[in-house]
Amino acid sequence: MEQTAAQYQLAAYIVEALNLEDVQADQIDPDAPLLGGPLGLDSIDALEIALMVSRRYGFQLRSDDPQNRQIFSSLRGLSDYIEQQRSGSAQA
Template sequence: MLHEAERPQGLAPGPCDKLRDRCHPGGGRKSRTWKHSMATQTAAQHELAELIVTSLNLESVQPADIDPEAPLFGGDLGLDSIDALEIALAVSKRYGFQLKSDNPDNRTIFTSLRTLSEHIEQHRAAA
């Protein structure tokens, strides 16, 4: 994140300016500072948010701070395709079914905490 004094002249703030990614010398993979107004999480969404935060080592993100409607990728969390694989593995271990990488609905499933939670609840009940 660029502070105003560090921002090159004429460069407008971008969507990533809400989030600060940096290496953390304490051993964690990612350290993030996040500011976002949000909708209320359901119990299932909160459980999933906790799983995401712990499995991705998001040290400065509290599970309750993840907006269920906000994009998981390309948004404030700054998650990438490697994070998607890690989330899929954690979901598989926790909920007992696999999120397959070749599923044509993955873009929809991984849109937000809400959509991923709904998908998990549907398949968790069927398992």
Template sequence: MSQQTPAEHELASLIVSSLNLEHLKAEQFAPEAPLFGTETGLDSIDALELALAVSKRYGFQLRSDNADNKRIFSSLRALSQHIESHRAH
């Protein structure tokens, strides 16, 4: 299993706190593992809440009508890379 980058760990911490996932620790998110429909138990409502949290933290919108959302939200690593390429610097 690959290690989280610092940006991935920060994002995993945001996921845990914004979605109230007390049963999970940020370190438990494998960077390449699917974010949704797995042991995390995340669903489409969580995706909306996560998109809102990301926009507040990183300063850009994750739009619900983006055709790439399935890829963007596919894993912690994919979401982190998307954020890093679009965040307000």
């Protein structure tokens, strides 16, 4: 259940954005499902996460993106997607 630095930072942002008072960022398993998993997050929480990503990382997660199931599959999936978007925009 080891998190990378980027995953820990993202987890901290999620905990803050969703006011998860009983959860510490380092307790979020990077491979556990984000939605419907141990955190009990739902589609409304996914919208809040998407808004937080837009504010913190400077790009939009679109509701009609066919990759959303994979993107929101886990902390690792979301973190990997953010890193891909950030490195892609740095090259542009």
